Amino acid sequence: xxxxxxLRAIVGEDWVITRREHMASYLVDETAxxxxxxPAENVxxxxxxxxxxxxxxxxxxxxEKTPVFVRGGGTGICGGAVPTIDGIVISTERLDKIEEVDxxxxxxxxxxxxxxGAMLQAVEDAGLFFPxxxxxxxxxxxxxxxxxxxxxxxxxxGVIRNFVKGLEVVLLSMLLxxxxxxxxxxxxxxxxxxxxFTSSGTLLISYEDRHQAINSxxxxxxxxxTPLALEYVEREVIEISANRLGMTWPAVKGxxxxxxxxxxxxxxxxxAQGEKVSAICERCQAVDILIAERKEExxxxxxxxxxxxxxxxxxxxxxxxxDITVPPASIGVMMDRVDEISGRFHTSIPTYGHxxxxxxxxxxMIDLAERGxxxxxxxxxxxxxxxxxxxxxxxxxLGVIRLPDLDLCPDGKTWELMRGIKxxxxxxxxLSPGVGVL
Ligand SMILES: Cc1cc2nc3c(=O)[nH]c(=O)nc-3n(C[C@H](O)[C@H](O)[C@H](O)COP(=O)(O)OP(=O)(O)OC[C@H]3O[C@@H](n4cnc5c(N)ncnc54)[C@H](O)[C@@H]3O)c2cc1C
Numbered sequence: 171x172x173x174x175x176x177l178r179a180i181v182g183e184d185w186v187i188t189r190r191e192h193m194a195s196y197l198v199d200e201t202a203x204x205x206x207x208x209p210a211e212n213v214x215x216x217x218x219x220x221x222x223x224x225x226x227x228x229x230x231x232x233x234e235k236t237p238v239f240v241r242g243g244g245t246g247i248c249g250g251a252v253p254t255i256d257g258i259v260i261s262t263e264r265l266d267k268i269e270e271v272d273x274x275x276x277x278x279x280x281x282x283x284x285x286x287g288a289m290l291q292a293v294e295d296a297g298l299f300f301p302x303x304x305x306x307x308x309x310x311x312x313x314x315x316x317x318x319x320x321x322x323x324x325x326x327x328g329v330i331r332n333f334v335k336g337l338e339v340v341l342l343s344m345l346l347x348x349x350x351x352x353x354x355x356x357x358x359x360x361x362x363x364x365x366x367f368t369s370s371g372t373l374l375i376s377y378e379d380r381h382q383a384i385n386s387x388x389x390x391x392x393x394x395x396t397p398l399a400l401e402y403v404e405r406e407v408i409e410i411s412a413n414r415l416g417m418t419w420p421a422v423k424g425x426x427x428x429x430x431x432x433x434x435x436x437x438x439x440x441x442a443q444g445e446k447v448s449a450i451c452e453r454c455q456a457v458d459i460l461i462a463e464r465k466e467e468x469x470x471x472x473x474x475x476x477x478x479x480x481x482x483x484x485x486x487x488x489x490x491x492x493d494i495t496v497p498p499a500s501i502g503v504m505m506d507r508v509d510e511i512s513g514r515f516h517t518s519i520p521t522y523g524h525x526x527x528x529x530x531x532x533x534x535m536i537d538l539a540e541r542g543x544x545x546x547x548x549x550x551x552x553x554x555x556x557x558x559x560x561x562x563x564x565x566x567x568l569g570v571i572r573l574p575d576l577d578l579c580p581d582g583k584t585w586e587l588m589r590g591i592k593x594x595x596x597x598x599x600x601l602s603p604g605v606g607v608l
Contacts, residue, residue, distance in 0.1 A: 180216075180230075185218070185219075186215070200246060204490065204539040205544075210256045212257075214257075217261045217264050235598050236258055238260060240260045240316075241259055242309060242313025243286075248493075261283075265282050265283035271292050278363055279359075282356045283311075286304070286311060287307030301364055302320070302327060304320060312357070317566070318331045320524065324524060324529075326399075333362045335360040337359055340357055367433040367435065370398070372431050372468040375427060376423045376459070377424050378455075378457055380521075384525060386450060387402075387498065390451075398431040400431075403426070404520050406425075410485065432447070488534070501525060505530075511550045517535060517537055517538055519547075527564070528560070552578050562578065588606075
């Protein structure tokens with residue numbers, strides 16, 4: 171039984187929601203509906219405004235062994251924020267202060283419920299740059315850290331973890347035998363920032379064949395040019411995104427594309443990189459190369475790319491977006507195997523992803539769910555990724571929906587160690603039980 175009165179005493183009457191119809195959007199995340207986990211029946215939603223209030227809630231939950239699910243922006247796509255067991259959902263949305271953009275020390279201090287978009291704007295207004303760019307700007311910074319999100323710029327700068335300078339976490343002291351233990355929930359983040367680059371350009375390279383495009387990727391990386399982003403997309407999906415946004419995909423020729431963002435300290439530097447990359451792509455049978463130099467043109471190409479998943483999901487076309495990652499030099503082979511699987515199962519598997527990192531998002535379309543073979547096809551793709559020394563999730567995480575296929579992964583010992591660590595910090599297993607291997 172959840173003690174609602176105690177929760178009200180901590181956060182105030184208005185911030186405890188018990189009626190189901192008032193919390194519907196807090197019971198789902200961005201996972202496609204065909205595979206989205208079912209939320210539990212008895213859930214109480216709480217909206218604290220401080221780390222102290224979260225600590226009080228966790229103390230009660232731990233004492234009463236009530237499961238707690240912390241929720242950021244709800245943009246996760248593997249069911250991690252969905253309360254699948256009766257319990258408390260803590261939304262961090264009221265921890266939304268951007269405390270400081272410290273220009274002298276190149277840092278930003280934000281509460282965990284600040285949206286990624288709001289933080290980016292504040293950083294840009296201060297003339298600085300936050301390099302990682304996961305595609306959902308409505309994610310919260312606490313969620314980005316909890317998931318160690320990646321995104322299009324990981325090829326040059328790495329993932330969110332590389333930019334975390336400090337965390338404020340709720341430390342719930344509790345007696346464990348004679349030992350005192352701590353349970354962390356993120357309430358504030360200090361990120362490292364970078365100076366802004368002075369010049370950038372986006373190359374849009376068109377190919378007829380996905381293998382020609384993908385085969386260019388290792389050659390670009392070996393050339394000494396490290397793009398800010400190196401993305402692979404296909405016309406079939408990017409045009410759905412463009413239409414939804416009322417935009418036009420600028421490439422007229424070709425079926426598949428590399429989007430390559432180059433940055434540097436001068437236009438000449440970016441131009442020289444562009445020349446080098448273009449020559450490589452031409453040798454790999456690119457059929458056209460467009461250069462976007464204006465900031466707005468570059469932003470609209472990135473926007474169309476970032477909105478692919480939301481567009482397909484909104485149209486009800488996608489049953490599951492996979493997140494396989496293989497060593498970057500193996501993505502060509504991985505693509506061959508995805509093609510072979512799509513042929514064998516008579517389906518189409520549009521794919522896009524962060525090609526520079528070997529992180530691909532093959533889209534399993536709704537026909538597979540309707541034909542009852544979604545899981546079979548998914549497992550075929552997972553097996554192939556693992557054979558290439560890859561993993562079944564590169565950036566989205568395990569959440570809830572990837573768990574049934576963990577038996578395919580050879581790293582059982584890793585899961586065991588992670589479970590052991592979680593047990594030390596959360597012996598009653600009240601924090602997001604059933605999410606991830608934890
Ligand atoms: C259109 C779109 C594009 C995306 N692009 C990318 C991408 O390029 N790269 C990428 O990596 N991901 C991407 N994602 C996935 C998603 O945006 C990220 O996983 C993001 O980190 C989730 O943040 P959130 O605040 O929405 O977390 P939620 O979905 O609310 O929660 C996700 C998990 O984090 C935990 N959590 C949240 N806040 C906290 C906290 N304060 N303390 C402790 N745990 C917490 C939750 O309990 C849950 O387990 C994309 C999603 C969409 C919809």
